[in-house]
Amino acid sequence: MGILRGLCLSAMLMPALHASAAETRYNVEIEAPSSVDDLLEQHLEIMRWLNSPRMNNAEWHRLLQSTPRNIEDLLATEGYFSPNIQQTINSNTDNQPADGQAGNQDIRHTAKFTVDPGAAATIQGIDIKFSGPVTQQPVGENPDPAQLKDNWPLKLGMRFSQDRWANAKRNLLTGLMLQRYPNARITNSKAVIDAQANSVILQVEINSGPPFRFGHVEVNGLQRYPRSVVDNINPIKPGTPYSQSSLLFFQSELQATGYFSNVEVTSRTDDADPEAAPIVVNVTENQSVQVGIGVGASTNTGARTQLTYQDLNLFNRGWRFTNSFKLEQKAQSLNSLIRLPTDKNGYRDSLNADLNRIDVEGQTTSTLGTGVKRSWGPRTFEQTIGAAYLLEHVAVDGSESQNNYAATVSYGLTLRRIDSELNPTRGYLFNTQFTSAPLDVMANGKFLQSYAKIQAYYPITRSTQLITRLEGGIVSGANNAPATYLFRAGGDQSVRGYAYQSLGVADGDAVIGGRYMVTGSVEVIQWLTEQWGAAAFVDFGNAANTTRDLKPVYGYGLGARFKSPAGPIGVDIAHGQETGEYRLHFNLGVTF
Incomplete structure (x- = not known):
């Protein structure tokens, strides 16, 4: 009491x-x-x-x-x-x-x-009826009335409450409205209550209305970008059965292009022909030219100053041009990227040119590169092919410097099977890449770099989460491969407890890349509130020139987690078992 x-x-x-x-x-x-x-x-x-x-x-x-x-x-x-x-x-x-x-x-x-309060009334009868064209559709076609009845959450003998009753009716109606029947409505609903017997009988009648199919696309708000920016991304073909999830996917794809600050994709079904319901796209365009300056810090490469310039409508063709100049304590870079709009076949093409310099663990690597890339497929199954040319200068403390060059072709595949791209709690991410220099005349020699990474998420309980990661790489023909294509480990996204790229092949007082690399992590997060959590983890891995020398070192520690609008933010204190040192690590977002 x-x-x-x-x-x-x-x-x-x-x-x-x-x-x-x-x-x-x-x-x-x-x-x-x-x-x-x-x-x-x-x-x-x-x-x-x-x-x-x-x-x-x-x-x-x-x-x-x-x-x-x-x-x-x-x-x-x-x-x-x-x-x-x-x-x-x-x-x-x-x-x-x-x-x-x-x-x-x-x-x-x-x-x-x-x-x-007395004895609670319990549900003693349930009567759900459907009417309209949904009763005439082929057996097994979604939405299936029989399945909707099976999924009805209020069961016989359960305690009745108005909230449960209202939610159950809303979910039943939504099951029709989200797919094929957007004009479905409840024509009758009763909760017949016998107060003396403490019993309730539930009655619901739903009319599905006509099934709808999508028609043409109406676009509102375009001023500077071509209509093809919208049409080429549209995954919905005329005549496709109405689906709310298809509209939401179309909306998310448009939002991800970067052209628009706001996107709304709906379908007009109130006064439309059920066989050709218009898709209505309302957009608000971003400014075409954007300049930004920022400062920050990374526990991998130190303090950072960055200047960016972006033109979303280069040559008035909807080409997105991004140029960034970054100064860090251990790395400096000037990167230019031109991304073309998705074409009518779904291909996403880009061109890039990069000038980079990085100085870590006694090795200074300067590179000049350029390349082209083509990507296609949805985010759940994205593929990429590319061609690039690299000029590289490598200076290692105590050794002679050397120049390398390589013309390469590449293929990549990324699978995303997660419940949320920003803050995933269940599922997995997988990426693999193959980069090859196939011609001796266009490189120091032939080589093939193979790389794969998988990261999995599993909810142990409602507030406890398990995250595991495993990555590995191998270079065939390593004597011919530039240092850029060899492997080192250690740092924020690798083996915590060790300095950035400090795990590899010892060369005097320096550490250089090796032919083989394996790293992994097991992490448990206990969420204390909706946004804040505490983490415990164990990382392992190393890089070496032979499998015999590929002996893992371990790092373990504790950290804090915060679910931000940009993705998970993590701050960790990790102990490197091999070195006996403690290091601070900072992570932002999901690196896939």
């Missing part, structure tokens, strides 16, 4: 000389089982009025008369139709004399409600 208490003080000034103001106090006590006490505390009108400065004696008496009925109505929403409510009212006068002053007469009104 729980007791809920409320108190209101209403000051009433008395004109008596040398007397302070008297007060009228209103107090409410509600004694009820814990199953309903929160409901009464939050929703009873008299409880809300206790904090109102407008409370007075007239309002107090009105509330005392209406509260029993108010309690009955609230209990009925939770399936209690035969409550027993007892009400007692007391009024007391308190005298509080002050030195040299007349005594004040404070009045205290107290109302107590003792509530026995």
